[in-house]
Amino acid sequence: MAETALRVEGLCKAFGGLVASDRVSLDLRAGEIHALIGPNGAGKSTLIGQIAGWIRPDAGRVLLAGRDVTRLSPARRARLGLGRTFQVSTLALPLSARRNAMIGALARAGGAWGFARPLTRERVLTEAADAALARVGLAARADVPAAELSHGERRRLELACALAGAPRALLLDEPLAGMGPEGAAQMTELLDALRREVPILLVEHDMDAVFRLADRITVLAMGRVIAHGPPAAIRADAAVRATYLGQDDRPEAADV
Ligand SMILES: Nc1ncnc2c1ncn2[C@@H]1O[C@H](COP(=O)(O)OP(=O)(O)OP(=O)(O)O)[C@@H](O)[C@H]1O
Secondary structure, three states: OOOEEEEEEEEEEEEOOEEEEEEEEEEEEOOOEEEEEOOOOOOHHHHHHHHHOOOOOOEEEEEEOOEEOOOOOHHHHHHOOEEEEOOOOOOOOOOEHHHHHHHHHHHHHHHHHOOOOHHHHHHHHHHHHHHHHHHOOOHHHOOOEHHHOOHHHHHHHHHHHHHOOOOOEEEEEOOOOOOOHHHHHHHHHHHHHHOOOOOEEEEOOOHHHHHHHOOEEEEEEOOEEEEEEOHHHHHHOHHHHHHHOOOOOOHHHOOO
């Protein structure tokens, strides 16, 4: 059986009387893209927040490569290999693409290099950043300020920032958001190849991409997992169809 990079067990989170996560369990295995979908307000962001560590669950556990990280800070989780991108860009716009990717590499290293010589540290971070930029097709743009990159390039740079930290598992929150067809196709191709290097938990509203990319899909509605399985089973699932009826991102809209 494939190694489990990330496991969520029985996560519960309520905001007052509103249950945003209701005993949610899922896992992310080596070599796969696992998509998390659901209508607006289903609890996807709340779940991602609990996995990343900035929302504390009321109950349940988060395990990264078998280690219980439920009580660790987001920074500690990053240092243990949880990479992520955000719905809203976190790039430092005046800095070059390389400098941004170096910050990503630093997030993984944390204080571990406190005693390393500055020149050694600079070289190691630069190498990690350049490798990540090459991986997302931005090697030629390394010296360009993030502010001057196109929207699609910025999204790939955000991915490079996460990759520069050599993550064990990657959380991607709407990596295709705001992209035109060309950028979306480029990013889809990139993610398709990346799964072999790092397993990906993908939150995405573009159902064409989800059904093309996902090895498995978990569907949330009102905080609960209502379906889980390979894309073909999800597309055929009556509860999923009922939940998505009338929604733009309903699975039946995906022509895959
Ligand atoms: N900090 C909060 N305080 C109160 N209610 C919250 C909070 N965060 C989320 N909620 C509520 O929890 C529910 C789940 O929200 P969440 O943002 O996780 O859904 P989502 O699936 O990510 O939605 P979307 O696709 O629109 O981003 C919603 O009803 C939302 O209003």
